[in-house]
Amino acid sequence: MSQGAASAPKFAVLGNPVRHSRSPWIHAAFAEQCGLPMQYRAVAVEPDKFENTVIDFFARGGKGLNITVPFKQKAFALAERLSERARVAGAVNTLLQREQQLVGDNTDGIGLVRDMVANLGWQVRDRRLLVMGAGGAVRGVLELLLKEHPSALTVVNRSADKAVALAQDFAELGRIDAGGYELIADADFDLVINGTSASLSGELPPLPSALLNDRSCCYDMMYSAEPTPFMRWAAQHTAWAVADGLGMLVEQAAESFYLWQGVRPQTGPVLAALRNRLAGGST
Numbered sequence: 001m002s003q004g005a006a007s008a009p010k011f012a013v014l015g016n017p018v019r020h021s022r023s024p025w026i027h028a029a030f031a032e033q034c035g036l037p038m039q040y041r042a043v044a045v046e047p048d049k050f051e052n053t054v055i056d057f058f059a060r061g062g063k064g065l066n067i068t069v070p071f072k073q074k075a076f077a078l079a080e081r082l083s084e085r086a087r088v089a090g091a092v093n094t095l096l097q098r099e100q101q102l103v104g105d106n107t108d109g110i111g112l113v114r115d116m117v118a119n120l121g122w123q124v125r126d127r128r129l130l131v132m133g134a135g136g137a138v139r140g141v142l143e144l145l146l147k148e149h150p151s152a153l154t155v156v157n158r159s160a161d162k163a164v165a166l167a168q169d170f171a172e173l174g175r176i177d178a179g180g181y182e183l184i185a186d187a188d189f190d191l192v193i194n195g196t197s198a199s200l201s202g203e204l205p206p207l208p209s210a211l212l213n214d215r216s217c218c219y220d221m222m223y224s225a226e227p228t229p230f231m232r233w234a235a236q237h238t239a240w241a242v243a244d245g246l247g248m249l250v251e252q253a254a255e256s257f258y259l260w261q262g263v264r265p266q267t268g269p270v271l272a273a274l275r276n277r278l279a280g281g282s283t
Contacts, residue, residue: 079104111252
């Protein structure tokens with residue numbers, strides 16, 4: 001897909017590594033669907049050049065940036081104004097300029113919830129929810145999960161102290177039980193979200209075999225062409241439904257696109273096309 005003529009508004013995703021980002025393809029698809037000119041590219045940035053790269057991008061007329069690993073906290077610190085969800089998350093994945101100010105937002109949480117609720121038809125409200133991991137990926141989605149009013153929310157992490165500290169940071173928004181994996185040794189949950197990076201290395205968190213019940217749904221925030229180790233485990237333990245994070249990727253991108261362009265794209269066709277590309281080995 002064409003990213004538009006040279007005069008089209010300029011957007012980019014900054015990260016390191018970022019070579020295999022699917023964001024350029026996703027945003028080109030959104031722009032084509034909405035009939036809007038748009039240039040969007042992936043830019044690898046050295047850690048000590050992030051702030052200057054952002055400032056230079058907007059000084060040269062750039063319209064919007066997505067921010068990915070490892071720069072979300074740096075983007076948070078650089079933003080002159082923060083959305084409430086970015087402030088709560090302590091991380092920024094979307095930058096834009098409004099009234100000559102650099103505005104930081106975080107679309108990860110809304111992307112996850114929209115994928116689970118709108119696309120997959122899962123219910124979060126009044127469900128017992130388990131989130132594994134206590135890093136930036138989880139921090140970015142906890143506020144939106146709490147706003148769905150689960151009956152209980154538990155966060156576990158290999159480092160129990162990190163999970164407890166995260167729960168304390170979000171205590172104003174709702175109760176979170178937190179600790180190490182021993183906390184869930186005798187528990188079962190209706191919705192289990194893997195927010196760890198274990199899937200990237202082909203590993204699996206230390207999960208008890210009795211974690212799921214007959215209506216449990218399992219979601220891996222990571223994605224790949226093949227089912228992740230967590231997804232395989234969930235299927236083997238008879239989860240009612242299993243999904244990866246590709247829909248979250250598309251939905252958070254759609255929210256960024258809306259912030260920049262004022263138009264909300266249809267995500268279904270783009271997600272289906274991206275899934276086919278992933279299955280076919282396209283980058």
